[in-house]
Amino acid sequence: MTDSGPLSTTPLHDLHLSLGARMVPFAGYDMPVQYQAGVLKEHLQTRSKAGLFDVSHMGQVIVKAHSGAYADAALALEKLVPVDILGLKEGRQRYGFFTDDNGGILDDLMITNRGDHLLVVVNAACKAADVAHMKTHLAGCSVTLLEDRALIALQGPAAEAVLASLAPEVAAMKFMDVRDVTLVGASCIVSRSGYSGEDGYEISVPADKAEELAKALLAHDDCEAIGLGARDSLRLEAGLCLYGNDIDTTTSPIEASLEWAIQKARKTGGDRAGGFPGATRILGELANGTARRRVGLKPEGKAPVRAHAKLYADAEGKTEIGEVTSGTFGPSVEGPVAMGYVPTEFASAGTQVFAEVRGRYLPVTVAALPFITPTYKR
Protein backbone atom coordinates (compact mmCIF):
# COMPACT_ATOMS: atom_id res chain seq x y z
CA MET A 1 0.00 0.00 0.00
CA THR A 2 1.32 3.40 -0.90
CA ASP A 3 -0.02 6.90 -0.46
CA SER A 4 0.41 7.75 -4.14
CA GLY A 5 -2.54 8.48 -6.38
CA PRO A 6 -5.83 10.11 -5.48
CA LEU A 7 -6.92 9.64 -1.88
CA SER A 8 -10.13 7.86 -0.99
CA THR A 9 -12.54 9.50 1.42
CA THR A 10 -14.84 8.05 4.06
CA PRO A 11 -18.55 8.84 4.42
CA LEU A 12 -17.60 11.23 7.26
CA HIS A 13 -15.16 13.31 5.17
CA ASP A 14 -17.43 16.36 4.92
CA LEU A 15 -18.04 16.21 8.66
CA HIS A 16 -14.29 16.19 9.38
CA LEU A 17 -13.80 19.29 7.23
CA SER A 18 -16.74 21.06 8.85
CA LEU A 19 -15.22 20.33 12.28
CA GLY A 20 -11.92 21.96 11.27
CA ALA A 21 -9.88 18.75 11.13
CA ARG A 22 -6.29 18.73 9.94
CA MET A 23 -6.37 16.07 7.22
CA VAL A 24 -3.48 13.76 6.29
CA PRO A 25 -3.04 10.85 3.89
CA PHE A 26 -3.29 7.54 5.74
CA ALA A 27 -3.38 4.13 4.02
CA GLY A 28 -4.71 5.77 0.86
CA TYR A 29 -7.43 7.76 2.66
CA ASP A 30 -7.71 11.45 3.47
CA MET A 31 -8.13 11.17 7.25
CA PRO A 32 -8.31 13.57 10.24
CA VAL A 33 -5.07 13.47 12.25
CA GLN A 34 -6.49 15.97 14.73
CA TYR A 35 -9.28 18.49 15.18
CA GLN A 36 -9.03 21.98 16.63
CA ALA A 37 -8.48 20.80 20.23
CA GLY A 38 -5.23 19.03 19.24
CA VAL A 39 -3.82 15.58 19.96
CA LEU A 40 -3.09 16.13 23.66
CA LYS A 41 -6.57 17.37 24.60
CA GLU A 42 -8.27 14.83 22.33
CA HIS A 43 -6.39 12.02 24.07
CA LEU A 44 -7.39 13.27 27.53
CA GLN A 45 -11.00 13.82 26.40
CA THR A 46 -11.19 10.15 25.41
CA ARG A 47 -9.77 8.98 28.75
CA SER A 48 -12.04 11.26 30.80
CA LYS A 49 -15.29 11.39 28.79
CA ALA A 50 -15.83 10.04 25.29
CA GLY A 51 -14.22 10.32 21.88
CA LEU A 52 -15.67 9.54 18.44
CA PHE A 53 -13.25 8.19 15.82
CA ASP A 54 -13.85 7.64 12.12
CA VAL A 55 -12.32 4.25 11.36
CA SER A 56 -14.27 3.72 8.13
CA HIS A 57 -10.99 3.22 6.27
CA MET A 58 -10.72 -0.21 7.90
CA GLY A 59 -11.96 -3.21 5.97
CA GLN A 60 -15.25 -4.85 7.02
CA VAL A 61 -15.47 -8.26 5.42
CA ILE A 62 -18.23 -10.90 5.47
CA VAL A 63 -17.09 -14.53 5.27
CA LYS A 64 -19.95 -16.93 4.64
CA ALA A 65 -19.83 -20.64 3.83
CA HIS A 66 -21.79 -21.74 0.75
CA SER A 67 -23.39 -24.34 3.04
CA GLY A 68 -24.73 -21.54 5.23
CA ALA A 69 -23.22 -23.21 8.31
CA TYR A 70 -21.16 -21.08 10.70
CA ALA A 71 -18.90 -24.04 11.49
CA ASP A 72 -17.84 -24.35 7.84
CA ALA A 73 -16.85 -20.67 7.66
CA ALA A 74 -15.09 -20.91 11.04
CA LEU A 75 -13.11 -24.02 10.09
CA ALA A 76 -12.12 -22.43 6.77
CA LEU A 77 -10.82 -19.27 8.48
CA GLU A 78 -9.00 -21.35 11.09
CA LYS A 79 -6.69 -22.45 8.25
CA LEU A 80 -5.39 -18.86 8.08
CA VAL A 81 -5.35 -17.77 11.74
CA PRO A 82 -4.08 -19.53 14.91
CA VAL A 83 -7.31 -18.66 16.70
CA ASP A 84 -10.25 -20.76 18.00
CA ILE A 85 -13.01 -19.51 15.73
CA LEU A 86 -15.20 -22.62 15.87
CA GLY A 87 -15.45 -22.14 19.65
CA LEU A 88 -16.41 -18.47 19.36
CA LYS A 89 -20.01 -18.06 20.52
CA GLU A 90 -22.64 -16.25 18.46
CA GLY A 91 -22.55 -12.53 19.14
CA ARG A 92 -18.96 -12.64 20.40
CA GLN A 93 -15.79 -11.16 18.99
CA ARG A 94 -12.16 -12.19 19.22
CA TYR A 95 -8.74 -10.75 18.25
CA GLY A 96 -6.55 -12.66 15.81
CA PHE A 97 -3.93 -12.42 13.07
CA PHE A 98 -3.27 -13.86 9.64
CA THR A 99 0.07 -15.68 9.69
CA ASP A 100 2.34 -16.55 6.76
CA ASP A 101 4.28 -19.75 6.07
CA ASN A 102 7.32 -18.36 7.93
CA GLY A 103 5.21 -17.68 11.03
CA GLY A 104 5.20 -13.91 10.45
CA ILE A 105 2.09 -11.75 10.78
CA LEU A 106 0.30 -10.64 7.57
CA ASP A 107 -2.25 -8.50 9.43
CA ASP A 108 -4.17 -8.43 12.69
CA LEU A 109 -7.95 -8.48 12.74
CA MET A 110 -11.14 -8.71 14.78
CA ILE A 111 -13.38 -11.72 14.13
CA THR A 112 -17.08 -11.93 15.05
CA ASN A 113 -19.48 -14.88 15.03
CA ARG A 114 -22.59 -13.41 13.40
CA GLY A 115 -24.66 -16.58 13.62
CA ASP A 116 -24.51 -17.91 10.06
CA HIS A 117 -21.38 -16.03 8.98
CA LEU A 118 -18.23 -14.26 10.17
CA LEU A 119 -17.64 -10.53 10.22
CA VAL A 120 -13.95 -9.74 10.00
CA VAL A 121 -12.44 -6.26 10.47
CA VAL A 122 -8.96 -5.73 9.03
CA ASN A 123 -6.48 -2.86 8.75
CA ALA A 124 -6.98 -0.31 5.98
CA ALA A 125 -3.49 -0.68 4.55
CA CYS A 126 -3.87 -4.47 4.31
CA LYS A 127 -7.49 -4.85 3.29
CA ALA A 128 -7.00 -5.49 -0.43
CA ALA A 129 -4.31 -8.10 0.30
CA ASP A 130 -6.40 -9.64 3.10
CA VAL A 131 -9.47 -9.97 0.89
CA ALA A 132 -7.37 -11.55 -1.87
CA HIS A 133 -5.75 -13.88 0.69
CA MET A 134 -9.15 -15.01 1.99
CA LYS A 135 -10.64 -15.38 -1.49
CA THR A 136 -7.71 -17.61 -2.46
CA HIS A 137 -7.66 -19.78 0.63
CA LEU A 138 -11.18 -19.95 2.08
CA ALA A 139 -12.53 -22.92 0.17
CA GLY A 140 -16.32 -23.16 0.07
CA CYS A 141 -16.84 -19.59 1.30
CA SER A 142 -17.82 -16.26 -0.15
CA VAL A 143 -15.65 -13.30 0.90
CA THR A 144 -17.28 -9.88 0.56
CA LEU A 145 -15.71 -6.53 1.38
CA LEU A 146 -18.49 -4.23 2.58
CA GLU A 147 -18.06 -1.03 0.56
CA ASP A 148 -21.30 0.59 1.70
CA ARG A 149 -20.70 0.77 5.44
CA ALA A 150 -18.81 3.20 7.66
CA LEU A 151 -17.17 2.27 10.96
CA ILE A 152 -17.31 4.62 13.94
CA ALA A 153 -15.50 3.99 17.22
CA LEU A 154 -16.89 5.54 20.39
CA GLN A 155 -14.41 5.21 23.25
CA GLY A 156 -14.10 6.38 26.82
CA PRO A 157 -15.79 6.14 30.22
CA ALA A 158 -18.83 8.08 28.95
CA ALA A 159 -19.18 5.95 25.79
CA GLU A 160 -21.91 3.82 27.36
CA ALA A 161 -23.97 6.86 28.39
CA VAL A 162 -23.48 8.51 24.99
CA LEU A 163 -24.54 5.47 22.95
CA ALA A 164 -27.28 4.46 25.41
CA SER A 165 -28.85 7.88 24.86
CA LEU A 166 -29.70 6.58 21.36
CA ALA A 167 -30.21 2.89 22.23
CA PRO A 168 -30.49 1.98 25.92
CA GLU A 169 -29.90 -1.74 25.29
CA VAL A 170 -26.18 -1.23 24.56
CA ALA A 171 -25.56 -0.69 28.29
CA ALA A 172 -26.11 -4.40 28.91
CA MET A 173 -23.39 -5.46 26.46
CA LYS A 174 -20.12 -6.85 27.81
CA PHE A 175 -16.58 -6.46 26.43
CA MET A 176 -16.38 -8.23 23.04
CA ASP A 177 -20.16 -8.66 22.71
CA VAL A 178 -21.58 -7.87 19.26
CA ARG A 179 -25.23 -7.03 18.61
CA ASP A 180 -27.57 -5.68 15.95
CA VAL A 181 -28.77 -2.30 17.15
CA THR A 182 -31.00 0.26 15.41
CA LEU A 183 -29.40 3.72 15.65
CA VAL A 184 -30.90 6.84 14.02
CA GLY A 185 -33.23 4.46 12.20
CA ALA A 186 -30.37 2.50 10.64
CA SER A 187 -29.47 -1.16 11.11
CA CYS A 188 -26.08 -1.09 12.81
CA ILE A 189 -23.72 -3.76 14.10
CA VAL A 190 -22.33 -2.70 17.47
CA SER A 191 -19.39 -4.34 19.23
CA ARG A 192 -18.23 -3.45 22.72
CA SER A 193 -14.54 -3.13 21.93
CA GLY A 194 -11.99 -0.68 20.62
CA TYR A 195 -8.40 0.40 20.37
CA SER A 196 -7.91 2.88 23.20
CA GLY A 197 -7.74 0.86 26.41
CA GLU A 198 -11.08 2.38 27.40
CA ASP A 199 -14.53 0.90 27.53
CA GLY A 200 -16.37 1.68 24.32
CA TYR A 201 -17.99 0.54 21.12
CA GLU A 202 -17.33 0.16 17.44
CA ILE A 203 -20.36 0.77 15.26
CA SER A 204 -20.74 -0.49 11.69
CA VAL A 205 -23.32 1.79 10.10
CA PRO A 206 -24.68 2.08 6.53
CA ALA A 207 -22.62 4.73 4.74
CA ASP A 208 -25.65 6.92 3.98
CA LYS A 209 -26.52 7.14 7.69
CA ALA A 210 -22.97 7.54 9.04
CA GLU A 211 -22.94 11.33 9.21
CA GLU A 212 -26.36 11.46 10.86
CA LEU A 213 -25.21 8.94 13.48
CA ALA A 214 -21.90 10.73 14.09
CA LYS A 215 -23.72 14.05 14.56
CA ALA A 216 -26.21 12.45 16.95
CA LEU A 217 -23.35 11.07 19.06
CA LEU A 218 -21.38 14.33 18.92
CA ALA A 219 -24.49 16.20 20.09
CA HIS A 220 -23.94 14.62 23.51
CA ASP A 221 -22.06 17.03 25.82
CA ASP A 222 -19.47 14.38 26.74
CA CYS A 223 -18.57 13.34 23.18
CA GLU A 224 -15.97 14.99 20.91
CA ALA A 225 -14.43 14.02 17.56
CA ILE A 226 -10.93 12.56 17.94
CA GLY A 227 -8.27 12.20 15.24
CA LEU A 228 -5.77 9.52 14.33
CA GLY A 229 -3.02 11.26 16.33
CA ALA A 230 -4.76 10.62 19.64
CA ARG A 231 -5.88 7.18 18.45
CA ASP A 232 -2.18 6.29 18.22
CA SER A 233 -1.18 7.64 21.66
CA LEU A 234 -4.24 5.99 23.25
CA ARG A 235 -3.49 2.56 21.78
CA LEU A 236 0.18 2.81 22.68
CA GLU A 237 -0.59 3.60 26.33
CA ALA A 238 -2.96 0.60 26.19
CA GLY A 239 -0.12 -1.62 24.94
CA LEU A 240 -1.93 -2.46 21.69
CA CYS A 241 0.04 -3.24 18.54
CA LEU A 242 -0.08 -1.16 15.37
CA TYR A 243 0.33 -3.35 12.30
CA GLY A 244 3.30 -2.18 10.24
CA ASN A 245 5.02 -0.72 13.32
CA ASP A 246 4.97 -3.28 16.11
CA ILE A 247 4.06 -6.37 14.11
CA ASP A 248 4.62 -7.40 10.50
CA THR A 249 5.83 -10.34 8.44
CA THR A 250 9.21 -10.24 10.23
CA THR A 251 7.65 -10.77 13.68
CA SER A 252 6.01 -13.96 14.87
CA PRO A 253 3.02 -13.79 17.23
CA ILE A 254 5.16 -15.22 20.04
CA GLU A 255 7.97 -12.71 19.50
CA ALA A 256 5.21 -10.07 19.54
CA SER A 257 3.97 -11.33 22.96
CA LEU A 258 0.56 -12.12 21.45
CA GLU A 259 0.38 -15.75 22.61
CA TRP A 260 -2.67 -14.82 24.73
CA ALA A 261 -4.63 -14.63 21.46
CA ILE A 262 -3.93 -18.29 20.60
CA GLN A 263 -6.52 -20.43 22.37
CA LYS A 264 -5.97 -23.94 23.74
CA ALA A 265 -7.80 -25.61 20.84
CA ARG A 266 -5.12 -24.45 18.39
CA LYS A 267 -2.08 -25.21 20.55
CA THR A 268 -0.18 -28.50 20.69
CA GLY A 269 -2.47 -31.08 22.29
CA GLY A 270 -5.60 -29.07 21.45
CA ASP A 271 -8.61 -30.34 19.47
CA ARG A 272 -7.52 -28.49 16.32
CA ALA A 273 -3.84 -27.97 17.02
CA GLY A 274 -1.86 -26.30 14.26
CA GLY A 275 -3.26 -26.27 10.74
CA PHE A 276 -2.48 -22.57 10.16
CA PRO A 277 0.41 -21.05 8.16
CA GLY A 278 3.68 -21.08 10.10
CA ALA A 279 2.29 -23.48 12.71
CA THR A 280 5.57 -25.39 13.07
CA ARG A 281 7.46 -22.27 14.04
CA ILE A 282 4.69 -20.72 16.13
CA LEU A 283 3.88 -23.86 18.14
CA GLY A 284 7.62 -24.51 18.50
CA GLU A 285 8.09 -21.00 19.92
CA LEU A 286 5.15 -21.50 22.28
CA ALA A 287 6.91 -24.59 23.65
CA ASN A 288 10.51 -23.39 23.57
CA GLY A 289 10.36 -19.60 23.69
CA THR A 290 11.84 -17.03 21.32
CA ALA A 291 15.13 -15.18 21.11
CA ARG A 292 13.39 -11.80 21.33
CA ARG A 293 10.16 -10.35 22.69
CA ARG A 294 8.00 -7.28 22.27
CA VAL A 295 8.04 -5.36 25.55
CA GLY A 296 6.84 -2.09 27.01
CA LEU A 297 9.56 0.54 27.37
CA LYS A 298 9.37 3.42 29.84
CA PRO A 299 11.98 6.12 29.19
CA GLU A 300 13.24 7.38 32.53
CA GLY A 301 13.54 11.03 31.47
CA LYS A 302 11.03 13.32 29.80
CA ALA A 303 12.23 12.93 26.21
CA PRO A 304 9.98 10.84 23.98
CA VAL A 305 11.76 7.88 22.38
CA ARG A 306 10.23 7.33 18.94
CA ALA A 307 9.88 4.41 16.52
CA HIS A 308 13.17 3.16 15.02
CA ALA A 309 15.32 4.40 17.93
CA LYS A 310 18.02 1.78 18.50
CA LEU A 311 18.21 0.01 21.85
CA TYR A 312 21.48 -0.82 23.58
CA ALA A 313 22.53 -2.93 26.57
CA ASP A 314 24.91 -0.24 27.77
CA ALA A 315 24.96 3.54 28.22
CA GLU A 316 27.84 3.93 25.76
CA GLY A 317 25.98 2.48 22.77
CA LYS A 318 28.43 -0.41 22.30
CA THR A 319 26.04 -3.38 22.24
CA GLU A 320 22.95 -2.91 20.09
CA ILE A 321 20.14 -5.22 21.25
CA GLY A 322 16.98 -4.09 19.50
CA GLU A 323 14.76 -1.31 18.24
CA VAL A 324 11.80 0.76 19.36
CA THR A 325 8.73 0.04 17.19
CA SER A 326 6.34 2.68 18.61
CA GLY A 327 7.05 5.59 20.90
CA THR A 328 5.40 8.82 21.90
CA PHE A 329 4.54 11.03 24.86
CA GLY A 330 1.65 9.46 26.78
CA PRO A 331 -0.68 12.27 27.86
CA SER A 332 -2.36 10.11 30.54
CA VAL A 333 0.92 8.63 31.77
CA GLU A 334 2.27 12.22 31.67
CA GLY A 335 5.54 10.97 30.27
CA PRO A 336 7.10 9.12 27.38
CA VAL A 337 5.98 5.57 26.57
CA ALA A 338 7.23 3.14 23.97
CA MET A 339 7.35 -0.47 22.92
CA GLY A 340 9.91 -2.47 21.00
CA TYR A 341 11.80 -5.73 20.69
CA VAL A 342 14.63 -6.85 22.99
CA PRO A 343 16.43 -10.18 23.47
CA THR A 344 14.49 -12.41 25.85
CA GLU A 345 17.17 -12.07 28.54
CA PHE A 346 16.36 -8.32 28.64
CA ALA A 347 12.56 -8.77 28.51
CA SER A 348 11.76 -8.90 32.25
CA ALA A 349 10.01 -5.84 33.66
CA GLY A 350 12.49 -3.62 35.47
CA THR A 351 15.45 -4.37 33.20
CA GLN A 352 17.33 -1.22 32.22
CA VAL A 353 18.34 -0.69 28.61
CA PHE A 354 19.34 2.45 26.68
CA ALA A 355 17.75 4.13 23.68
CA GLU A 356 19.67 6.30 21.23
CA VAL A 357 18.03 9.71 20.84
CA ARG A 358 19.86 12.46 18.96
CA GLY A 359 23.26 10.92 19.65
CA ARG A 360 22.66 10.31 23.36
CA TYR A 361 21.89 7.07 25.15
CA LEU A 362 18.87 7.57 27.39
CA PRO A 363 17.98 5.08 30.15
CA VAL A 364 14.77 3.16 29.47
CA THR A 365 13.15 0.59 31.76
CA VAL A 366 11.43 -2.51 30.38
CA ALA A 367 7.84 -2.17 31.65
CA ALA A 368 4.75 -4.33 31.89
CA LEU A 369 2.05 -3.45 29.33
CA PRO A 370 -0.36 -1.72 29.32
CA PHE A 371 0.85 1.61 30.72
CA ILE A 372 -2.68 2.50 31.82
CA THR A 373 -5.32 0.37 33.55
CA PRO A 374 -7.90 -0.62 30.92
CA THR A 375 -11.55 -0.12 31.82
CA TYR A 376 -13.12 -2.82 29.63
CA LYS A 377 -16.61 -3.97 30.83
CA ARG A 378 -15.89 -7.63 31.38
Place this chain on the structure above:
Amino acid sequence: MLKFTAEHEWLKLEGDVATVGITQHAADQLGDLVFVELPDVGATFEKNGEAATVESVKAASDVYCPLAGEIVEINEAITSDPSLVNSDPQGKGWFFKLKLANVADAKDLLDEAAYKELIA
Protein backbone atom coordinates in the same frame (compact mmCIF):
# COMPACT_ATOMS: atom_id res chain seq x y z
CA MET B 1 14.39 45.36 16.95
CA LEU B 2 12.24 42.33 16.14
CA LYS B 3 13.28 40.00 13.31
CA PHE B 4 11.98 36.69 11.92
CA THR B 5 13.23 33.74 9.87
CA ALA B 6 11.50 31.68 7.21
CA GLU B 7 11.94 28.73 9.62
CA HIS B 8 9.50 30.47 12.02
CA GLU B 9 11.91 31.72 14.66
CA TRP B 10 11.73 35.25 16.07
CA LEU B 11 14.66 37.30 17.43
CA LYS B 12 14.52 40.32 19.68
CA LEU B 13 17.81 42.20 19.34
CA GLU B 14 19.27 44.22 22.21
CA GLY B 15 22.86 45.26 21.45
CA ASP B 16 24.73 42.14 20.34
CA VAL B 17 22.40 39.71 22.17
CA ALA B 18 19.25 38.26 20.55
CA THR B 19 16.47 36.60 22.52
CA VAL B 20 15.19 33.76 20.31
CA GLY B 21 11.94 31.81 20.23
CA ILE B 22 9.45 30.28 17.83
CA THR B 23 6.55 32.23 16.34
CA GLN B 24 2.86 31.95 17.23
CA HIS B 25 2.34 30.42 13.78
CA ALA B 26 4.96 27.73 14.49
CA ALA B 27 3.53 27.00 17.93
CA ASP B 28 0.03 26.65 16.45
CA GLN B 29 1.28 24.31 13.73
CA LEU B 30 3.23 22.11 16.17
CA GLY B 31 0.33 21.74 18.58
CA ASP B 32 0.68 21.20 22.33
CA LEU B 33 4.35 20.74 23.14
CA VAL B 34 5.24 18.04 25.67
CA PHE B 35 9.04 18.23 25.62
CA VAL B 36 11.67 20.88 24.94
CA GLU B 37 15.41 20.30 24.79
CA LEU B 38 17.57 23.43 24.93
CA PRO B 39 21.27 23.86 24.13
CA ASP B 40 23.86 24.25 26.87
CA VAL B 41 24.93 27.73 27.88
CA GLY B 42 28.28 28.35 26.19
CA ALA B 43 27.44 26.25 23.13
CA THR B 44 28.20 27.91 19.80
CA PHE B 45 26.23 27.48 16.59
CA GLU B 46 26.54 28.43 12.97
CA LYS B 47 23.52 29.97 11.23
CA ASN B 48 20.79 27.29 10.82
CA GLY B 49 22.52 24.88 13.24
CA GLU B 50 20.15 22.59 15.16
CA ALA B 51 20.00 24.43 18.47
CA ALA B 52 16.91 23.00 20.20
CA THR B 53 14.31 20.26 19.82
CA VAL B 54 10.60 20.52 20.49
CA GLU B 55 8.23 17.57 20.63
CA SER B 56 4.47 17.30 20.45
CA VAL B 57 2.64 14.03 21.14
CA LYS B 58 2.93 13.31 17.44
CA ALA B 59 6.46 14.30 16.40
CA ALA B 60 9.83 15.88 17.13
CA SER B 61 10.94 19.08 15.35
CA ASP B 62 14.22 20.98 15.29
CA VAL B 63 14.59 24.63 16.19
CA TYR B 64 17.40 26.24 14.23
CA CYS B 65 19.85 28.85 15.39
CA PRO B 66 18.82 31.88 13.30
CA LEU B 67 22.31 33.41 13.22
CA ALA B 68 25.83 32.38 14.21
CA GLY B 69 26.65 32.95 17.86
CA GLU B 70 27.05 31.68 21.40
CA ILE B 71 24.27 30.69 23.81
CA VAL B 72 24.50 32.95 26.86
CA GLU B 73 21.22 32.13 28.61
CA ILE B 74 18.47 29.51 28.28
CA ASN B 75 14.83 29.59 29.44
CA GLU B 76 14.57 26.57 31.72
CA ALA B 77 10.94 27.47 32.45
CA ILE B 78 9.96 25.96 29.09
CA THR B 79 11.77 22.67 29.74
CA SER B 80 9.82 22.22 32.98
CA ASP B 81 6.57 23.51 31.38
CA PRO B 82 6.62 23.18 27.57
CA SER B 83 3.03 24.50 27.41
CA LEU B 84 4.46 28.01 27.93
CA VAL B 85 5.65 27.87 24.32
CA ASN B 86 2.06 27.33 23.16
CA SER B 87 0.46 29.85 25.48
CA ASP B 88 3.00 32.69 25.09
CA PRO B 89 5.48 31.84 22.30
CA GLN B 90 6.69 35.40 21.79
CA GLY B 91 6.90 36.18 25.53
CA LYS B 92 7.36 33.72 28.42
CA GLY B 93 7.98 30.93 25.91
CA TRP B 94 11.35 32.30 24.67
CA PHE B 95 14.06 29.66 24.11
CA PHE B 96 17.53 31.15 24.50
CA LYS B 97 19.66 34.28 24.33
CA LEU B 98 22.29 34.30 21.62
CA LYS B 99 25.39 36.51 21.60
CA LEU B 100 25.74 37.19 17.90
CA ALA B 101 29.05 36.53 16.18
CA ASN B 102 28.28 39.37 13.80
CA VAL B 103 25.44 41.76 14.65
CA ALA B 104 25.32 43.08 11.08
CA ASP B 105 24.02 39.66 9.89
CA ALA B 106 20.67 40.42 11.52
CA LYS B 107 19.77 42.96 8.86
CA ASP B 108 19.29 40.12 6.35
CA LEU B 109 16.49 38.55 8.40
CA LEU B 110 12.80 39.20 7.78
CA ASP B 111 10.99 42.07 9.41
CA GLU B 112 7.55 41.52 10.89
CA ALA B 113 5.68 42.63 7.75
CA ALA B 114 7.72 40.30 5.53
CA TYR B 115 7.19 37.37 7.91
CA LYS B 116 3.43 37.99 8.03
CA GLU B 117 3.37 37.97 4.27
CA LEU B 118 5.26 34.67 4.28
CA ILE B 119 2.70 32.88 6.47
CA ALA B 120 -0.36 34.55 4.96
